[in-house]
Amino acid sequence: MAETMRAARFHADTKTNVVEDVPIPEPGPGEVLVKIAYCGICHSDLSLLDGIFPALVPVVTQGHESSGTIAKLGPGVEGWEIGDRVILAAGRPDMKCRSCRRGDIVNCLNIQLMAFAYDGAWAEYSVAQAVGLTKIPDNVSMEQAALLADAVSTPFGAVVRTGEVAVGEAVGVWGVGGIGTHIVQLARVVGASPILAFDINPAVRERALELGADYAFDSRDENLVQKVAEALGGRLLDVAFDSVGLKVTSEQALRCLDFGGRLIVVGMSGEEVSAGPSAALAFTRKQVIGHLGYKNADIETLAELVSRGRLDLSRSVSEIVPLEDVAKGIEKLRNQEGNPIRILVQP
Structure with a gap:
């Protein structure tokens, strides 16, 4: 040698x-x-x-x-x-x-x-x-x-350990690149339903559908919360995963959560994220949880x-x-x- x-x-x-x-x-x-x-x-x-x-x-x-x-x-x-x-x-x-x-x-x-x-x-x-x-x-x-x-084990840890995704829970994934793609696939493996993907790139959204997402939305859509509710029969998400970690993605994901929903922040950036008024957070019982590793x-x-x-x-x-x-x-x-x-x- x-x-x-x-x-x-x-x-x-x-x-x-x-x-x-x-x-x-x-x-x-x-x-x-x-x-x-x-x-x-x-x-x-x-x-x-x-x-x-x-x-x-x-x-x-x-x-x-x-x-x-x-x-x-x-x-x-x-x-x-x-x-x-x-x-x-x-x-x-x-x-x-x-x-x-x-x-x-x-x-x-x-x-x-x-x-x-x-x-x-x-x-x-x-x-x-x-x-x-x-x-x-x-x-x-x-x-x-x-x-x-x-690239796969961190999403696994986010879905199975931190997110504790259960069979039949509605899951949303913001950003379906390297981490988000595998969150979509693993959420499907554990039985999440339906799975919604959010991305600004149409080619990436199409790929997410091919790899297991049930719906894919442009995250820039001004009526996004309404469209999520329509896809879920009037309710919102049980679990949202932010694999981007930007202020806009985390706060948008939080708005798309149902009462008692969980936002799992997997992506990282230097941007500050707001969970909104404490009264609203307490009333809706939403949770914001950071995730790292496996x-x-x-x-x-x-x-x-x-x-x-x-x-x-x-x-x-x-x-x-x-x-x-x-x-x-x-x-x-x-x-x-x-x-x-x-x-x-x-x-």
Whole structure:
């Protein structure tokens, strides 16, 4: 094995991403070295470049949605073998907080996020904790497996855990790009009905209908609340998901909720959102809940769903770009060129 590798590194002082040569990392106790096959480009990667997310370290390798094969085992690693196909979890427990000290590492209070607090996977190799790996079923492609580390697992966490969507509940999804598309699909898997998609792009709305939405509306429609009520027989939504995170999308979604409805904010921006007068919020008993991430066990659940044909991700990989062209992939996502669900980087 060579001593160096290519990696796309974020430099906090210039807010730029540079593909450069760096030493291949050595796995420590309980860690493995993974040869990366694919890694997604996520909007949170753009948020770091744009300064919406504060830099946690001066320089870091970006990319947190990855799949690959184990290339080297660190000391003390058992149950894994070199050559195993794996998905890397996008976070590490700090092992110091109150939850971790009690053995509840799943609910770590200071979770360290891959590609923000430590090096990610826009690189030829990446180090991962063995306890955070998920084995990829033989009939699941490495491309689709990479998506499970965030692009699909975060929507899964939003739908199943935070949103607690029940069979027959009416669900609305604002913004049906990378995250929203998978919220639509997963809401259908758990039995939500009907599912309404909201987007300003007609091509994206049409795609949402093809992938499981029952209705698709232009979110700029001035009569949107009325049209939602008409689609739902006079009532409004039980659960709304904002996968954009803008003031306009969150506040519009809140208006489309029925009494006791839940707004789950998944998308992130620097904009401030108002829930309106406290009296109205109390009277209508609406809830506004933020959502972030997933549990590592969710990745295995999703891999099983894909393996058994219960979840179709065949349209989720919009394009693959080589590592050296990661800047082109970033700009394509930023400009929504081709309405991508997910663009993957291949080292």
